[in-house]
Amino acid sequence: MKRIGITFGLSVDHKYSLHMGYPGAIIQLGGIPMMYVSVTATPTLSLGSDLSLDSLVKEFVSEVDALLVSGGWDVEPSRYGQEPQPELEDTEPVRDIFESAMIEEARRQGKKVLAICRGVQILNVTMGGTLHQDLVTAGFDQHQRPDREYQTSHSVIFEPGSVLAELMDGATEVNTLHHQGIDCLGEGLRAVAYSPDGVIEAVEGDGILGIQWHPERLYQSDPRHLAGFRWLMAD
Numbered sequence: 014m015k016r017i018g019i020t021f022g023l024s025v026d027h028k029y030s031l032h033m034g035y036p037g038a039i040i041q042l043g044g045i046p047m048m049y050v051s052v053t054a055t056p057t058l059s060l061g062s063d064l065s066l067d068s069l070v071k072e073f074v075s076e077v078d079a080l081l082v083s084g085g086w087d088v089e090p091s092r093y094g095q096e097p098q099p100e101l102e103d104t105e106p107v108r109d110i111f112e113s114a115m116i117e118e119a120r121r122q123g124k125k126v127l128a129i130c131r132g133v134q135i136l137n138v139t140m141g142g143t144l145h146q147d148l149v150t151a152g153f154d155q156h157q158r159p160d161r162e163y164q165t166s167h168s169v170i171f172e173p174g175s176v177l178a179e180l181m182d183g184a185t186e187v188n189t190l191h192h193q194g195i196d197c198l199g200e201g202l203r204a205v206a207y208s209p210d211g212v213i214e215a216v217e218g219d220g221i222l223g224i225q226w227h228p229e230r231l232y233q234s235d236p237r238h239l240a241g242f243r244w245l246m247a248d
């Protein structure tokens with residue numbers, strides 16, 4: 014059975030947040046979900062003096078067969094060399110650092126990475142890319158539709174021949190819950206899907222798949238949205 018490491022972030026009031034669909038998809042496909050908390054995210058979980066982030070992340074990634082980076086709040090703009098704009102929403106700075114380290118270690122160990130929503134944003138930043146801090150002020154449509162969390166809101170146009178297009182088996186309607194989006198692509202990443210207004214909705218790289226929409230909230234009604242999880246679990 015494949016062990017899939019899943020990262021996640023904060024809710025409010027000292028609680029964590031992870032949509033059930035992420036581990037749910039892994040279980041449905043016969044894998045074992047392993048949740049990895051951003052260890053320095055709260056004072057009570059700060060690293061012991063004899064532990065470094067690097068050594069811990071190395072240990073975490075060696076325990077799993079592949080990594081799933083889940084959704085969450087905005088990425089801290091200083092991670093890609095920008096000042097915050099007024100439209101920036103809540104950020105998770107410690108999670109940014111932790112997930113970048115997890116992604117880099119997964120790449121070092123040759124393990125696949127599936128990144129979803131905020132995940133694809135931190136993935137892009139980790140690979141040296143930048144983000145639109147707020148899609149609407151950057152000139153795009155509203156991509157934040159929490160009222161339609163489990164329903165599709167816009168279509169995506171796939172690049173012909175992309176791995177994801179093949180796996181999606183004709184499904185082109187997606188939900189959209191993101192406030193930010195990819196601006197400049199990180200090194201080694203290529204855009205493989207766009208929304209009609211031109212937002213990058215999926216990326217691929219060597220052992221990397223990034224999806225800007227939320228398949229963990231759609232596969233229950235359309236199993237074709239298990240595509241990314243299937244890719245992650247495949248040999």
Ligand SMILES: [Mn+2]
Pocket residue numbers: 156167188189190191208212214225226
């Ligand atoms: Mn979208």
